[in-house]
Every structure is written in structure tokens, then in C-alpha cells.
Amino acid sequence: MVKRMKWLLAALCIASGAIAATTVKQEASLEVGRRAYEASEYPKAIQALQAAAVADPQNGDVQLLLAKSYLELQQHDPAIKSAEKAVAIDPQNSIYHEWLGRAYGEKADHASWFSAISLAKKTRKEFETAVQLDAKNYSARQVLIEFDCSAPGMVGGGEEKAWPQIKQLAEMDVAEGHFAAGNCRRQKKDFAKADEEFAKALESTQSHQS
Numbered sequence: 001m002v003k004r005m006k007w008l009l010a011a012l013c014i015a016s017g018a019i020a021a022t023t024v025k026q027e028a029s030l031e032v033g034r035r036a037y038e039a040s041e042y043p044k045a046i047q048a049l050q051a052a053a054v055a056d057p058q059n060g061d062v063q064l065l066l067a068k069s070y071l072e073l074q075q076h077d078p079a080i081k082s083a084e085k086a087v088a089i090d091p092q093n094s095i096y097h098e099w100l101g102r103a104y105g106e107k108a109d110h111a112s113w114f115s116a117i118s119l120a121k122k123t124r125k126e127f128e129t130a131v132q133l134d135a136k137n138y139s140a141r142q143v144l145i146e147f148d149c150s151a152p153g154m155v156g157g158g159e160e161k162a163w164p165q166i167k168q169l170a171e172m173d174v175a176e177g178h179f180a181a182g183n184c185r186r187q188k189k190d191f192a193k194a195d196e197e198f199a200k201a202l203e204s205t206q207s208h209q210s
Contacts, residue, residue, distance in 0.1 A: 076107035094134035101126030120155035
């Protein structure tokens, strides 16, 4: 009985050691990938992140960073695939939806007219979902507003949709609201008004910091 207990304890120690080693390797691959991404070494980041994804296929942050890395290399299809995996892992994550929208949008900019329409609709849907999941995801609100100010109604855009979003954003953060308004005016080629809004955004930011 004693010998059997010793054997079981030894087996458990070996198993726990293997699990710990695997976890360390996963974290190391993710950290290597993150550092490479931040250093703009995107092929290196992808290589490390792919290893991390194999080791931990349910890690949405790995898939998000993969999507970002692919986008930097203009590799739209793998970027979309990684972003879709991130959303599948955690459908309630606002940032995942935002970046899936960005991936769709990047591909739409390089697609044929017919394909671009479908991709543009998907882009707006993901941006809108991101905002619905987290009202304070300001970057998602900004890209949704930019989409509505620049895209035609046939793909879901329209300036009339943007201004309520700008108003809501300004109520939460004045500088963000002015920046969104300026970006919207820029999309409409009203550069004088855009510059005025951007100046107000800067003034508001500086006032908040002082």
C-alpha cells in the first residue's frame, strides 16, 4: 500500500510538473509574440503566437494579437480568421468584435465592388456590436462614427446615424466627442470645421490634464 502511494505521488508530481512546464511555455510564446508585435517585427510575432495558439487554442488574446499582426502585413484573410476565432472564444468581448470589424474593413478596402459591399456591412455590424457590449470602448465608437460618416446608406452608413453617437460620446468624454466630430467633418471634406473640432479636442485634453 505504501509503495503504491509513493508511486501515485510520484506520478502526480511528474504530471503537475509537465502541466507547469506547458503553461510556462505558453506564456513565454505569448510574451515573445507581444514583444515582437510592439517592436513591429510582425513575422516573428506571428510565428510565436501561432505556437501559443496551438498550445492554448482557447486563448482569445492570442488570436487578437495574431489578427493585429496579420493586419500589419496586409494579410486580410488570416487576420479575419484569427479575429473570428477570438470572437468565437469570447462573444461578449467588445475589443474582439472591434478588431473583427477592422479586419473586415481592411479587406473591404482591397476587395472587388461586389465583395466590398458584403464586407462593409459586416464591418459596421461588428463595430456596432462592440459599442453595444461596452459603451466606453471609445476606439470602437470612433471607428463606428467614421464608418457612418464615410460609408453610403446601402452598406449601413449615413451621417444621420453618426451624430447621435457623437453626442453620446461627447457626454462621456468631451475631447473624444470633438475628435469624432472633427473626423466626421473631415470625411465630408469640410476641413475648416474639422480643424476647428480637432483644436477643441486638443484644448479639452490639455484642460483635463492641467
